[in-house]
Amino acid sequence: MQILLPKKLNTDSKIHLVPISSPVQKSDAELFADAVKRLKEAYPHTKVFDIQHKNLDPRYLAGSENERLRILKRAIREGANWLIPIYGGTGCADVVRYIRKEDLALIRKYRPIVNGFSDATFLLNFLWFKIKLVTFHFSNACGLFYYTNHEDFFDAISGKITTLSYHRPEYSWLTPNNTGPSEPIVGTAIGGNLGTFRDLLDICQIKPRSWEDYILFVEDIDLDMEDLHRIIISLDQKGVFMHVKAVVLGLMNEKSFRKSWMQLNRTFTNESMADHMFEYLISDVIEERTEDRDPLYILKVNDFGHEDPAHGAKDQMVIPIGAQTTLHPDGTIEFKGPFVE
Numbered sequence: 001m002q003i004l005l006p007k008k009l010n011t012d013s014k015i016h017l018v019p020i021s022s023p024v025q026k027s028d029a030e031l032f033a034d035a036v037k038r039l040k041e042a043y044p045h046t047k048v049f050d051i052q053h054k055n056l057d058p059r060y061l062a063g064s065e066n067e068r069l070r071i072l073k074r075a076i077r078e079g080a081n082w083l084i085p086i087y088g089g090t091g092c093a094d095v096v097r098y099i100r101k102e103d104l105a106l107i108r109k110y111r112p113i114v115n116g117f118s119d120a121t122f123l124l125n126f127l128w129f130k131i132k133l134v135t136f137h138f139s140n141a142c143g144l145f146y147y148t149n150h151e152d153f154f155d156a157i158s159g160k161i162t163t164l165s166y167h168r169p170e171y172s173w174l175t176p177n178n179t180g181p182s183e184p185i186v187g188t189a190i191g192g193n194l195g196t197f198r199d200l201l202d203i204c205q206i207k208p209r210s211w212e213d214y215i216l217f218v219e220d221i222d223l224d225m226e227d228l229h230r231i232i233i234s235l236d237q238k239g240v241f242m243h244v245k246a247v248v249l250g251l252m253n254e255k256s257f258r259k260s261w262m263q264l265n266r267t268f269t270n271e272s273m274a275d276h277m278f279e280y281l282i283s284d285v286i287e288e289r290t291e292d293r294d295p296l297y298i299l300k301v302n303d304f305g306h307e308d309p310a311h312g313a314k315d316q317m318v319i320p321i322g323a324q325t326t327l328h329p330d331g332t333i334e335f336k337g338p339f340v341e
Contacts, residue, residue, distance in 0.1 A: 003322060004133045006113040008159035008340040013081035013113075015039060015046040017141045018072050019062035020096075021119045022089020023051075024142055032086070032142040039144070048086075049075055061091045069095040076103055080112045082157070084141040088118035093199050096123050104131050113157045113340065116140055118221075118306070121192030122200050128190065128322045129206045134339060137192050137217070137319035149315040156318060162337035166303065166317050171331035174249070174279055174298040176290055180329045181297055187245040189325040189335065191217035194252075198231045201238060211243035215325050219250030219305030225277065228252075232281040241285045246297040246327055249278055250317075251305030299327055 007013075017036070024032045039046045049071045051063035062068060072095055075083060085092070108131055115136035116124055124135040138153045139146060155161045173180040191197055197218065200206055208214075220228075235241060279286060279298065289296045304317040319335070326334040 001132045004108065004111060004131055005338065005341045006134060006157070007081055007111045009082060009113060009154070009157045011043060013043060013045060014079055015043050015082045015084065016075040016078070016080040017046070017048045017084050017086050018075045019049065019051050019086045020068050020072055020123065021062060021085060021091040022060055022087055023062045024087050028142050031146065035141055035144045060089065062087070065094045069098050073103060076106050076110075079110050081110065082113040084144070085116045085120035085123065086141045088120060088140055090119055092119045092122040092196070093203050096126050097203050099126070107131065107133065115153070117143070118193050119196055122196050124192060124321050125190060125197060125200050126204060129208065132322065134320055134322040137321055139316065147314065147316040153318045156320070156337070156339050159338065159340045162339070164318055164320070164335040165332060166301075167330070167332040168301070168303060170302045172300050173331065174300050175286055176295045176297070180331060181327070182329060184329065185215065185246045185297060185327040187215040187325055188213050189217060189319055189321055189323055190214050192219070192319070192321075194218040194220040195223065195227070195231055198234050202234070211240055212245065214244045215246045215248060215327065216240065216244045217248045217250065217304060217319055220252055221306040223252070228277070229281055232278070236282060236285060241282050241296060242289065244296070246299065248304065248327070248333065249298055249300045251302060251307070252278065297327070299331060299333070301333070
């Protein structure tokens, strides 16, 4: 299947903000209002789709499953050039599992820009695996202007730049033996939120012919060691870690891991081991691939994932899902476009 590039953003683009997961929290209401205002000032065809609430609708969701699905399908049908999930939380899987062939045909026709973060990464990866549409792992509508490098994202979806490159001193290779590859690793970026990615594969029965072309990006929050263990085993059973070219490991809420690990295993309390918990859980795969002279390289980064609000706004990596991705021996991550056309 040929890669499908979204149409580049311009002032005539129809921008549709859709509530597919949880509602905007009160603490983020001002942030969301500012994002909508800035979008409407720059792009006059910006539209926020409102939810019709019923008394029995669970309040941790933006609306009922049927209502959120109705809105998503309407936004697609009305020819959105840019689909933006409003907020994260939970619930994206509820509606995406009901996207049908006729919906995908319209998405192929209009080729919208689709971005999202956390729970919305279910939609991003779904569209890549189903129709090979390049999507963008970046903030939902609420936090669209939160990070200091949001202009990079807008430049990418406007076609002003065709390369995105990231490197920080904190980047480090975890395997094998804390050393990087001798040659660049080239593959295709997929992933995002770890638990959400596992759910996508299970709920929508995503089964690519091979994982060998992929570089898997993963991050998560609010997991303890038992949760992480179950997710890793599920992905391992599908052959993900045995065959992907590499893993890029983002922020994983290490404080929670340390606490739960110490409760589960009092003898393993070295805090420095928190960064290696992911490796520990797939150690058998790492050993087998090393023996087969096909080592699984894992790059740890700190600008991808759920930032601690106490640290303030920082740059957040823009990950084009489906784009050619190069991991250089020094840890530099490079995405090559064009990302839109």
